[in-house]
Amino acid sequence: QSALTQPPSASGSPGQSVTISCTGTSSDVGGYNSVSWYQQPPGKAPKLIIYEVSKRPSGVPDRFSGSKSGNTASLTVSGLQPEDEADYYCISYAGSSKLGEVFGTGTKVTVL
């Protein structure tokens, strides 16, 4: 299975919105509602911010939202804040537990 494609970088000024795409195939992103998103600040472990395409874990601000259309999932960060500067990864189920999930290539978000 191939990696999911994300843009290498995205940026926005404080208060603005940024949207990150995660493009796969009908065998992963398009085939299941099992896309999740993770935020990884520099030097830290990833943290779950969206699961099952659009659900937010408890404690994650509602500035983070997820959606999916066809084979592309998207993460939108609204009202950018300096602490949102981090790497963001998407992960999708790919139809077989034996093969594991397929990971996105990662997007570095810079708050200007």
Next chain:
Amino acid sequence: QVQLVQSGAEVKKPGASVKVSCKASGYTFITYGITWVRQAPGQGLEWMGWNNPHDGNTNYPQKLQGRITMTTDTSTSTAYMELRSLRSDDTAVYYCARVPYGAYHYDSWGQGTLITVSS
């Protein structure tokens, strides 16, 4: 609160083995799966496999088959990942993460363990 605390950084020579531990607390250990993910320096995330603490079932990616073993000790709520025949390209930060059964996301992560393979 849920915590996964991993063992400390190690330096290994090529050909050696390493065993990383991941001690869970704040939840009933056998009611969630454990996955392992690694991240080479400056690179993205790579899935290393999955372990079911309830029945010991494991899944590994083809590229690591034969070199990796994941186990759990339910008496201490600790998961282990052993990687053998280490190579320089195994240098990475290794993470354990909790996986709800029947789901495909990782809802809590360890702090990471840096494994450096160098002669």
